[in-house]
Amino acid sequence: MADENSNLSYGTGLKISLKGRIALVTGSSSGLGMEIAKYLAKAGATVAIHYHSEKQQAEQLATEINNNGGKAAVFGGDVSNRNDVLNIFRNIDDKLGLVDILVNNAGIDGKRQICGDDDSDEWEKVIGINLMGPYYCSREAVKRMKKSGHGVIINVTSVHEFLPWSGYTAYCSAKAGLSMFTKTLAQEVSESGIRVVSVAPGAIKTPINKDVWGNPDTYRDLLTKIAMPRMGETSDIAEAVTFLVSEMASYITGTTLVVDGGMLLYPAFKHGG
Numbered sequence: 001m002a003d004e005n006s007n008l009s010y011g012t013g014l015k016i017s018l019k020g021r022i023a024l025v026t027g028s029s030s031g032l033g034m035e036i037a038k039y040l041a042k043a044g045a046t047v048a049i050h051y052h053s054e055k056q057q058a059e060q061l062a063t064e065i066n067n068n069g070g071k072a073a074v075f076g077g078d079v080s081n082r083n084d085v086l087n088i089f090r091n092i093d094d095k096l097g098l099v100d101i102l103v104n105n106a107g108i109d110g111k112r113q114i115c116g117d118d119d120s121d122e123w124e125k126v127i128g129i130n131l132m133g134p135y136y137c138s139r140e141a142v143k144r145m146k147k148s149g150h151g152v153i154i155n156v157t158s159v160h161e162f163l164p165w166s167g168y169t170a171y172c173s174a175k176a177g178l179s180m181f182t183k184t185l186a187q188e189v190s191e192s193g194i195r196v197v198s199v200a201p202g203a204i205k206t207p208i209n210k211d212v213w214g215n216p217d218t219y220r221d222l223l224t225k226i227a228m229p230r231m232g233e234t235s236d237i238a239e240a241v242t243f244l245v246s247e248m249a250s251y252i253t254g255t256t257l258v259v260d261g262g263m264l265l266y267p268a269f270k271h272g273g
């Protein structure tokens with residue numbers, strides 16, 4: 001509780017400034033990535049908008065940011081392809097400068113399939129995009145961040161880094177693997193002024209889960225899995241990421257911030273049992 005006689009001044013507002021920072025947000029042509037890119041730009045960062053197949057949406061976002069006093073440029077490529085990632089970073093070096101914020105957001109959940117009856121190419125595809133992608137991007141980012149002497153890498157995992165999800169062994173394995181990548185990389189780069197943090201969203205309304213929130217029955221069922229009585233919004237995740245890449249989070253590394261409205265609280269036990 002604030003002491004009325006204290007000299008501290010309240011009410012002036014805490015502001016996050018990312019001025020001078022260059023941020024790459026993978027998969028920012030839609031969903032969470034798009035919102036994260038907008039927030040980082042609003043906080044003053046120059047943003048590299050990355051897309052895989054939605055070039056037009058990426059260009060629209062860059063135009064919106066540039067027309068509103070921010071700075072953004074568009075870069076395309078497949079994060080599961082090492083050469084594409086090399087090209088993305090080289091093009092950003094030339095056009096914007098050295099990346100000092102990387103948000104590894106691009107990801108897919110893949111086809112629902114049960115192990116044994118599954119298609120192993122699909123498994124490899126999910127691991128390629130969700131785990132190899134962040135690895136390829138992080139190693140390019142780390143090279144540059146070491147030169148600058150600072151940097152932050154955010155890995156967008158999922159509650160499924162903790163929570164099994166039948167039919168999605170590849171997704172859960174990739175996200176749990178990405179979580180351990182965060183911790184191990186954080187240890188490796190801690191003396192180079194680089195922080196690495198995971199953000200684990202719960203169920204957030206985006207195109208990835210439209211089949212669930214677009215249908216009243218599956219939407220009702222989803223709500224029984226969340227302690228708070230709502231799905232997450234993209235802004236819930238973008239705010240957490242903006243905080244974590246800022247100086248306000250300068251002592252946070254190698255851990256996961258869960259942003260899930262209480263999905264991991266075993267909501268079925270809410271009324272006892």
Ligand code: NAD
Pocket residue numbers: 026027028029030031032033051052053054077078079080105106107108109129156157158159200201202203204205206207208209
């Ligand atoms: P989305 O489908 O809107 O976004 C996924 C993005 O990844 C798209 O921009 C897509 O173009 C990009 N992408 C797909 N394949 C790619 C490839 N090969 N190379 C480069 N980019 C590629 O979904 P979203 O919900 O915004 O998901 C963003 C991240 O958040 C994903 O990693 C997802 O696993 C994670 N996540 C989402 C939720 C949720 O409820 N929405 C929950 C937990 C975790």
